[in-house]
Amino acid sequence: MIVKEVMNKNIYYIGPDESVRFALKELYSLGVHRLFVFDDNDCPIGVISYEDIILLEGSEDTMIDLDMVKVSDLMTEHITTINANAKIQDAANLILRAEVSGLLVVENDKNVGVLTKTDICRLVSFSDVIPK
Numbered sequence: 560m561i562v563k564e565v566m567n568k569n570i571y572y573i574g575p576d577e578s579v580r581f582a583l584k585e586l587y588s589l590g591v592h593r594l595f596v597f598d599d600n601d602c603p604i605g606v607i608s609y610e611d612i613i614l615l616e617g618s619e620d621t622m623i624d625l626d627m628v629k630v631s632d633l634m635t636e637h638i639t640t641i642n643a644n645a646k647i648q649d650a651a652n653l654i655l656r657a658e659v660s661g662l663l664v665v666e667n668d669k670n671v672g673v674l675t676k677t678d679i680c681r682l683v684s685f686s687d688v689i690p691k
Contacts, residue, residue, distance in 0.1 A: 562650050563643035565682050566664045566672035572597045575604060575631035582630050583612050592675075593661055596634045603663060603670060605634035640665050641674065651679050 573582055573594045582594055586609050596605035607630050615623060615633060639657045641650050643666035650662060654676055661675040 560647045560682070561643070562641055562645050562647060562662075562664055562674050563666070563672065565647060565678050566643070566674045567678065568672045570595060570663070570670055570673055572603075573607065573630055574599075575629065575634070577630050578626045579607075579612055579615065579628040579630060579633055580625035582607050583609075583625065586612075594630075595638065595663060595670075595673075596630055603638050605631070605636045606638055606661075606663075607634040608660070611635070638663050642666065643671055647679065647682065650674055654679070 571585070571589050571591050571594050573585060573596055575596050575598065585594060586592065592610070593606055593608040595603050596607060598604050611633050612625070615628070616625075639653065639659050639662050641653055641662045641664055643664050654660070654662060661673055663670055664672040664674055
C-alpha cells in the first residue's frame with residue numbers, strides 16, 4: 560500500500576504572522592493536532608502543533624500572552640515530507656526516525672496531503688496486516 564491511498568487530502572495551514580492564540584483556536588475548531596505554516600507564496604515553512612502551544616503555556620513564564628506570540632516564533636521550521644507514491648512502511652519508518660507525528664505529502668513538487676501516526680494506526684487496526 561502507498562501513502563496516497565491512506566493520506567488525508569486536507570492540509571490545514573496558517574500564516575506565520577498569526578498569533579499563537581489564533582492557531583490554538585484553529586487547531587481546536589478543526590479537530591487537528593498540527594497546522595502547517597505557509598508563507599505568502601504558499602510555500603511550507605514550518606509546522607505548529609498543539610503540543611508546542613501546551614509546552615509554551617507550561618513554561619516558567621506563566622504570564623505568556625498568546626495573542627502577542629506569533630506562530631513564526633513557536634513553529635518548528637523543519638517539515639518532514641514524503642512522496643505520495645512511497646510505501647506506507649517507509650512512511651512509518653520515517654515518522655519513527657524523524658520523531659514526528661505527521662508528514663507533509665508531496666507529489667510532483669506539490670503539497671497533496673498529510674499522513675499522520677493516527678492514519679497509520681487506523682490502517683493497521685482495520686486491516687488484516689497483523690496476524691491474529
